[in-house]
Amino acid sequence: EPEVTQTPSHQVTQMGQEVILRCVPISNHLYFYWYRQILGQKVEFLVSFYNNEISEKSEIFDDQFSVERPDGSNFTLKIRSTKLEDSAMYFCASSESHTVNIQYFGAGTRLSVL
Amino acid sequence: AQSVTQLDSQVPVFEEAPVELRCNYSSSVSVYLFWYVQYPNQGLQLLLKYLSGSTLVKGINGFEAEFNKSQTSFHLRKPSVHISDTAEYFCAVSLNSGGYQKVTFGIGTKLQVIP
Numbered sequence: 001e002p003e004v005t006q007t008p009s010h011q012v013t014q015m016g017q018e019v020i021l022r023c024v025p026i027s028n029h030l031y032f033y034w035y036r037q038i039l040g041q042k043v044e045f046l047v048s049f050y051n052n053e054i055s056e057k058s059e060i061f062d063d064q065f066s067v068e069r070p071d072g073s074n075f076t077l078k079i080r081s082t083k084l085e086d087s088a089m090y091f092c093a094s095s096e097s098h099t100v101n102i103q104y105f106g107a108g109t110r111l112s113v114l
Numbered sequence: 115a116q117s118v119t120q121l122d123s124q125v126p127v128f129e130e131a132p133v134e135l136r137c138n139y140s141s142s143v144s145v146y147l148f149w150y151v152q153y154p155n156q157g158l159q160l161l162l163k164y165l166s167g168s169t170l171v172k173g174i175n176g177f178e179a180e181f182n183k184s185q186t187s188f189h190l191r192k193p194s195v196h197i198s199d200t201a202e203y204f205c206a207v208s209l210n211s212g213g214y215q216k217v218t219f220g221i222g223t224k225l226q227v228i229p
Contacts, residue, residue: 006157033216043158043204045216056216091158093217101146101208101215102165107157 002026004106006092012112013082021077021109023092032075033093033103034067036060043091049075082113116141116207120220127195128228135190135223137179137205144210147188148217149179153201161203164188165210175199200227 005024013019025032034046048055049067066078075094079086089110093103117140127133139145149161162173169181179190188205205220 035217042221043206043219045218048216058216101217102148102160102163103208103217104160105150105158 004092004094004104006090006106006109008109009107010110010112012114015084015113016081019079019082019111021079021090021092021111023075023077023106024073025075025092025094026096026104027073029094029096029104031055031095031101031103032067032069033095034077035091035093035105036088037091037108038085038088046077046090079111082111084113087111087113116145116209116218118205118207118218118220120205120223122223123221124224124226126226126228129197130194132193133191133195133199133225135203135205135225137188137190137220139186139188139205139207141186141207141209145207146210147179147181148206148208149173149177149188149190150204150206150219151201152204152222158204161190195225195227197227197229199225201225 007022032049035043037043045058047057047061064080068076089108091108092106095103119138121136147164150158151161162171164171164181172178177192202222202224204222206217208215208217
């Protein structure tokens with residue numbers, strides 16, 4: 001069964017460093033998303049991406065964040081200068097259809113900022 | 115804007131007993147409803163979904179949920195739980211307008227199955 005793949009599973013970084021989280025969405029999907037889950041809190045929407053541009057972003061998704069689809073398969077989330085409060089589980093999701101939005105999630109990347 | 119309320123943060127239940135995890139949503143427009151499950155140290159897996167049609171939807175692992183529009187609820191049920199059902203369950207909603215609608219999650223309910 002097709003699945004969303006995320007790498008790495010765990011990323012440890014120093015505060016102020018740049019990190020790139022990688023995702024390979026399901027191959028025929030057109031819509032891509034990033035969510036995050038701070039420990040003990042809700043899963044929160046960060047950004048949606050379609051046709052090589054951001055469709056919607058939350059207030060969390062400030063100038064420190066960026067997304068990119070550098071080739072036909074990868075979808076990345078970059079955090080330019082990590083803060084302690086960026087420590088969270090980051091989930092990538094993708095969906096196929098513009099008529100029915102069923103999102104499939106990856107296993108997540110746990111980001112630990114020290 | 116839509117929102118989701120899961121009233122129970124933790125639900126302990128004995129093995130082979132029935133369970134219901136409660137979910138209420140709020141939205142001014144039509145929505146799609148989902149339940150996701152997160153096993154320990156794993157990602158979010160789609161358990162079941164309500165898009166349209168029959169209000170009783172069946173999912174994987176013997177779970178089912180019933181959409182009740184008048185009560186704006188989408189409770190998850192299983193008639194007999196197994197130890198392997200121990201996980202966190204998230205109710206979620208997205209707008210019924212297609213495309214790139216974000217999913218809004220509830221806080222999650224931790225199901226603890228007791229042997």
